[in-house]
Amino acid sequence: MQRPSRLAALALTAALVLVGCGSDTDNGGAAPSTTAAGGTTAPAGGGDFPITVTGGNGELTLDARPERIVVLAPSLTETVYAVGAGDQVVAVDDQSNFPEDAPTTALSGYEPNVEAIGDFDPDLVIASDDPGDLGKGLEAIDVAFLLLPAVDDLEGAYHQIEVVGDATGHADEADDLVADMKTTIKSLQEEVPEGEPVTYFHELDDMLYTVTSSTFIGQLYELAGFENVADGADPEGTGYPQLSPEALLDADPQAVFLADTKCCGQTPESVAKRPGWSELTAVKEGNVFPLDDDISSRWGPRIVDFLQALVDARSQIAG
Amino acid sequence: MAATTTTTRTLRPVLVGVVVAAAAICCGVAFGPASRIGPGAALVEVVDRIPGVALDSGLSPSQAATVWDLRLSRTILGLLVGWMLASAGAAYQGVFRNPLADPYLLGVAAGAGFGATLVIVQGRVGADPSVMVPAAAFGGAMLAVFVTYLVGAAGDRRRTPASLLLAGVAVSSLFTALQTFVQQRHASDIRLVYSWILGRLSTAGWGEVAMLLPYVALSSGVLLLYGRTLDVMSVGDDEASSLGLDVNRARFVIVLAASLGTAGAVGVGGLIGFVGIIVPHVVRLLGAGSYRVILPVSMLTGGAFLVLADLVARTALAPAEIPIGVVTAFCGAPFFVFLLRRRSVGVAT
Numbered sequence: 001m002q003r004p005s006r007l008a009a010l011a012l013t014a015a016l017v018l019v020g021c022g023s024d025t026d027n028g029g030a031a032p033s034t035t036a037a038g039g040t041t042a043p044a045g046g047g048d049f050p051i052t053v054t055g056g057n058g059e060l061t062l063d064a065r066p067e068r069i070v071v072l073a074p075s076l077t078e079t080v081y082a083v084g085a086g087d088q089v090v091a092v093d094d095q096s097n098f099p100e101d102a103p104t105t106a107l108s109g110y111e112p113n114v115e116a117i118g119d120f121d122p123d124l125v126i127a128s129d130d131p132g133d134l135g136k137g138l139e140a141i142d143v144a145f146l147l148l149p150a151v152d153d154l155e156g157a158y159h160q161i162e163v164v165g166d167a168t169g170h171a172d173e174a175d176d177l178v179a180d181m182k183t184t185i186k187s188l189q190e191e192v193p194e195g196e197p198v199t200y201f202h203e204l205d206d207m208l209y210t211v212t213s214s215t216f217i218g219q220l221y222e223l224a225g226f227e228n229v230a231d232g233a234d235p236e237g238t239g240y241p242q243l244s245p246e247a248l249l250d251a252d253p254q255a256v257f258l259a260d261t262k263c264c265g266q267t268p269e270s271v272a273k274r275p276g277w278s279e280l281t282a283v284k285e286g287n288v289f290p291l292d293d294d295i296s297s298r299w300g301p302r303i304v305d306f307l308q309a310l311v312d313a314r315s316q317i318a319g
Numbered sequence: 320m321a322a323t324t325t326t327t328r329t330l331r332p333v334l335v336g337v338v339v340a341a342a343a344i345c346c347g348v349a350f351g352p353a354s355r356i357g358p359g360a361a362l363v364e365v366v367d368r369i370p371g372v373a374l375d376s377g378l379s380p381s382q383a384a385t386v387w388d389l390r391l392s393r394t395i396l397g398l399l400v401g402w403m404l405a406s407a408g409a410a411y412q413g414v415f416r417n418p419l420a421d422p423y424l425l426g427v428a429a430g431a432g433f434g435a436t437l438v439i440v441q442g443r444v445g446a447d448p449s450v451m452v453p454a455a456a457f458g459g460a461m462l463a464v465f466v467t468y469l470v471g472a473a474g475d476r477r478r479t480p481a482s483l484l485l486a487g488v489a490v491s492s493l494f495t496a497l498q499t500f501v502q503q504r505h506a507s508d509i510r511l512v513y514s515w516i517l518g519r520l521s522t523a524g525w526g527e528v529a530m531l532l533p534y535v536a537l538s539s540g541v542l543l544l545y546g547r548t549l550d551v552m553s554v555g556d557d558e559a560s561s562l563g564l565d566v567n568r569a570r571f572v573i574v575l576a577a578s579l580g581t582a583g584a585v586g587v588g589g590l591i592g593f594v595g596i597i598v599p600h601v602v603r604l605l606g607a608g609s610y611r612v613i614l615p616v617s618m619l620t621g622g623a624f625l626v627l628a629d630l631v632a633r634t635a636l637a638p639a640e641i642p643i644g645v646v647t648a649f650c651g652a653p654f655f656v657f658l659l660r661r662r663s664v665g666v667a668t
Contacts, residue, residue, distance in 0.1 A: 094639070106639045111514055113521070115389050116352040116638025118381060131511070133449065133521050140388035140524055141381040209506065240507045 053167045057135055057147035065169035066124035066144070070117055072109035073128035076148055077102055078300035079161055080126065082177055085168035091120045098294060098302075114138060124167065151299045153219055158182070161301065177301060184304050188311045189223055193318035197227035201243075201253040201282075202296075203271075206264045208243045215239040216299055224310035229253045249276045255289065255317060256282040257310075262293040289313045329612050332605075336619030340398065343623035347394030347630050352637035353385055361386045392525050396587065397629040398622035399528065399535050400520065401594055403584040405621020407577035408595025409602070409613050410542050413549035414573050415480040421595040422581040425487040425574065426463030429494035431585040434459025436498045436512050440505035452515065453530060453586035459494070460582035464574070466490050479556070480570075517642030518589035520629050527587040538580025542614055545573050549610035591644050593651030594621055594628075600658065 050063045068090045071077045077096035080089060092102045093109040107116060109127060114137030117125060124144045127134060138145040146167055151157045158178045165174020200221060202211050211217045213228040214237065221228065229251035234241040243251075260266045268288035272278055282288055295306050348365055349358035356378060364376035364386045376383065407422035415424070423429075434455035471486030502512050522528070548569050552559045556566050581595075598621040599613060607613045625643075628650070632643045 106636070108639055110510060111519070111521075111640055113352055113633060113638050113640050115385055115633070118385050118389075119353040119355060119638070121355075121381075131514075136449075136524055137389060137521075141384045143381065236504065238505055238507060242506060 048171070049169065051166055053146065053163050055146045055163065056149045057130065057145065060144055060146050060167070062124065062144060062167060064123075066122075066167070068120065068122045068124070069168065070107070070120055070122040070125045071096065071127075072107060072112060072117075072125065073148075074098065074109075074294065075150075075298040075300040076126050076128055076164070078298060078302060079164045080168060082301040083161065083165045083168060083170040083174045085164075085170050088168060090122060091117075114141065118143065126164070126167070151216055153216060154185070154303075157216075157299050157303060160299070181301065181304055185223070185307060188304075188307050191311050192223075192225040192314055195225075195318065197222075197225050198255055198314060198317050199229050199251070199253045200226040200255040200257060201229050201248060201251070202257045203260055203266070204240070205260045206266055208245065208248060209240060210243055212237075212239050212241065217296065220303065220307055221310060224307060225314045226255065226310065245274075245276065249280065252281050254281050254285075255287045255313060256280070257296075257313070258288065258290045259293055259296045261290045266290070285317075287313070287317055329609075329615075332602075332607055332612050332616045333619070336616045336623075340619045340623045340626075343626040344394055344398060347397065347626045348386065348391050350630060350634055351385075351390050352633055353382070354637075356382050356386060361390065365391055388524050389522075392528055393520055393522050393629065393633075394626055395525075396522050396528050396531070397520050397626045399531050400584045400588040400591065401598075401625025401628075402618045402622040403531075403535050403538060403580040404591065404594040405598035405617040405624070406539060406542055406614055407581045407584075408621075409599035409610070409617045410545075410549065410573050410577040411595070412599055413553060413610055413613075414570050414577075415484060416553060416555075417480070417484070418600070419596065421592070422577060422584075423491075423590070423592075423595070424484065425467040425578065426490035426494060427460045427578055427581050427585060428590050429491040429498065430459040430461070430463025431456040431582065432459070432516055432590060433494045433498040433501070434462075435515050435589075436501050439511050439515065440501060440508045449526070453527070457582045457586040460585055461578065463490050463494055464578045464582075468571075468574075483570075483574075514642065515589045516644075518591035518644035518647075519640075520588055520625075520632075520643055521640070522587075531583050531587050534580050534583030538576045538583075539618060541572065541576035542580075545569065545576075546609070546611035546614050549573070549614075553610075589644065591625070591647055593647040593654075594625055597647075597651055597654050598624055600654075 049065055050061055052059055052061045054060070065088070067088050069080065069085065069088050070091045071080055071089060072093040074093070074096045077089075077092045078098055080086070081099050081102060086099070086102070089103065091105045091107060093107045094104060095109060096102055096104055107113070109129060111131065112127070112134045114134060117138070118141050122143055124146065125138055126146045126148060128147070128149050130147055135145055135147065146163075148160050148163065151160055158181065161178050162171070162174050165171045165177075202217065202221065204210055210230045211228075212231045212234045213219070213222060218228055229248075230241060230243055233243055233247060256271070258266045258268070258271065267290060268286075271288060272283045277283055289309070291306075291309060295302050295309070345362060349361050351361075360376045360378050363374050364378055364383050366372055367374040367376055368387060378386065404422050408420070411420040411422060411424055412418060414420075434457070435452050437459075438451045438455040467483065467486045467490045470489060471483040502509060548564065551562060551564050552566065552569065559566050599617045602613050602616045602620060607616055625647075628646045629643055632641045632646045635641060
């Protein structure tokens with residue numbers, strides 16, 4: 001009687017341990033890399049310090065160009081690198097996978113551990129979210145903190161790039177980047193075919209969570225000549241409602257965009273197999289477009305790539 | 320002679336508890352995800368802060384601030400939360416004569432979760448969330464206990480433990496359902512809500528400690544005074560009444576004190592499970608029989624347990640953090656298996 005129950009206890013404990021370890025989503029973060037010691041390179045493009053920038057947490061004054069920056073959001077990582085401040089970055093969060101040479105660590109942007117961030121000895125931390133104790137904690141250990149929350153519109157995105165440029169000592173490069181983006185977006189808008197907007201459904205995951213036209217993503221779709229079918233499903237205005245399969249089939253969008261190709265492995269072929277979906281206009285006419293999850297959810301410099309994908313899709317449907 | 324022996328018998332386990340708690344605090348301060356702060360230096364830094372002592376820890380100002388404002392405040396918070404949950408668990412186990420009673424029995428957890436969810440999904444507009452969420456969680460918890468008492472005592476003159484427990488189950492189900500409904504309507508905040516539910520002791524500065532201290536002090540004071548009463552109640556309601564004890568009133572006061580403290584603990588730490596159940600049992604297994612010993616020793620051991628659990632939570636996968644509720648659950652599950660295996664669960668007290 002003793003042995004079986006002891007075995008059961010052991011098996012139970014082992015199973016618990018395996019479950020705990022198996023679901024670990026750690027990206028195997030790289031060890032923190034030290035900054036390039038090239039202190040002789042003059043800051044390219046307008047490093048005017050001391051400078052005061054305004055973020056979501058108020059004004060921040062930086063006395064000198066930050067050389068040990070920690071970034072805790074994928075969109076902000078892309079922006080920091082795009083303005084040319086990549087050499088000044090010592091660590092980025094676990095979700096930041098672009099550009100590939102960014103020093104990804106196991107730091108979390110959702111549940112930041114201030115002590116761990118402090119261990120990198122940063123002089124500036126840039127994040128998009130402050131779950132309550134990040135700002136206070138960084139203040140306690142005397143580290144500059146710039147909060148740049150998710151933007152609501154294109155103007156907000158441009159403004160944020162400029163703020164990042166100012167804060168990192170690359171104001172000129174930031175201005176150039178914004179000017180380029182504006183030009184590209186303008187020319188993309190000119191490529192949008194004339195005619196009625198095409199109805200669309202933007203799929204965030206395979207549980208049919210989507211965006212409404214009030215979100216940043218929704219606004220980009222409008223620029224590309226699309227009309228959202230999910231607006232009616234969001235009376236509280238959260239921006240991210242979940243559609244039921246019947247509601248989606250009823251709405252019958254002309255185009256479906258899959259923003260869950262990486263996370264959930266969805267493809268035009270796999271969605272065509274869902275019950276009822278073979279009758280959707282979008283499926284029948286081959287207007288199911290896979291998107292890169294990351295590009296379609298970030299508000300950094302790659303929104304241009306996202307808009308390009310949308311305009312290409314719109315042009316394809318026009319015919 | 321007899322009095323001295325009783326005092327010694329009470330004092331010795333308490334002293335052991337104090338030593339264990341102190342050791343846990345030292346570990347909590349010495350270790351952490353900041354790998355460049357040595358354990359010795361961290362301890363020296365804390366000792367240096369004692370007025371009248373001047374030592375040089377060799378840490379930079381930001382490292383010193385990390386040790387004091389981040390690590391020590393978090394360790395003390397863990398001590399207080401563990402202290403409160405363990406003593407509330409012991410009190411509930413005594414008052415309901417049920418070995419599976421935990422501090423969340425009368426709907427405290429469900430009420431707190433509901434309150435916190437409501438505030439979290441309202442977004443970060445308006446007041447500071449680090450004050451609003453604990454306040455809402457506290458309010459929700461006390462509301463749930465109040466409703467439980469109303470329902471459990473309705474039309475039942477005797478107000479037996481069983482009716483209260485059943486009412487607690489009903490109220491918990493209701494608040495959990497409400498919370499799930501609100502949560503699903505605001506799916507984009509689910510991650511925040513779950514992270515609160517799983518429990519988190521992260522803190523910067525001493526604000527949360529200051530918020531919690533009065534509740535812990537009040538609750539502990541009342542419970543310790545009722546230690547002897549709990550011993551008397553352990554023989555049964557009728558027997559206790561015949562010994563001259565107003566059982567219903569005693570139960571009410573004890574539940575109120577324990578719930579108040581638990582609501583405070585849950586408000587700042589989220590729903591950390593297993594501490595309230597495991598620790599009193601462990602204390603009993605180590606030989607303590609009377610609540611006059613079980614309560615203080617549970618407080619100290621519970622505090623030590625949570626400090627060590629938090630240490631694991633923030634260092635095991637550093638710099639990522641494991642939610643502390645997961646760490647305590649890992650300890651809890653094998654503990655229950657062990658408890659089931661024992662011939663006599665010897666708690667009935």
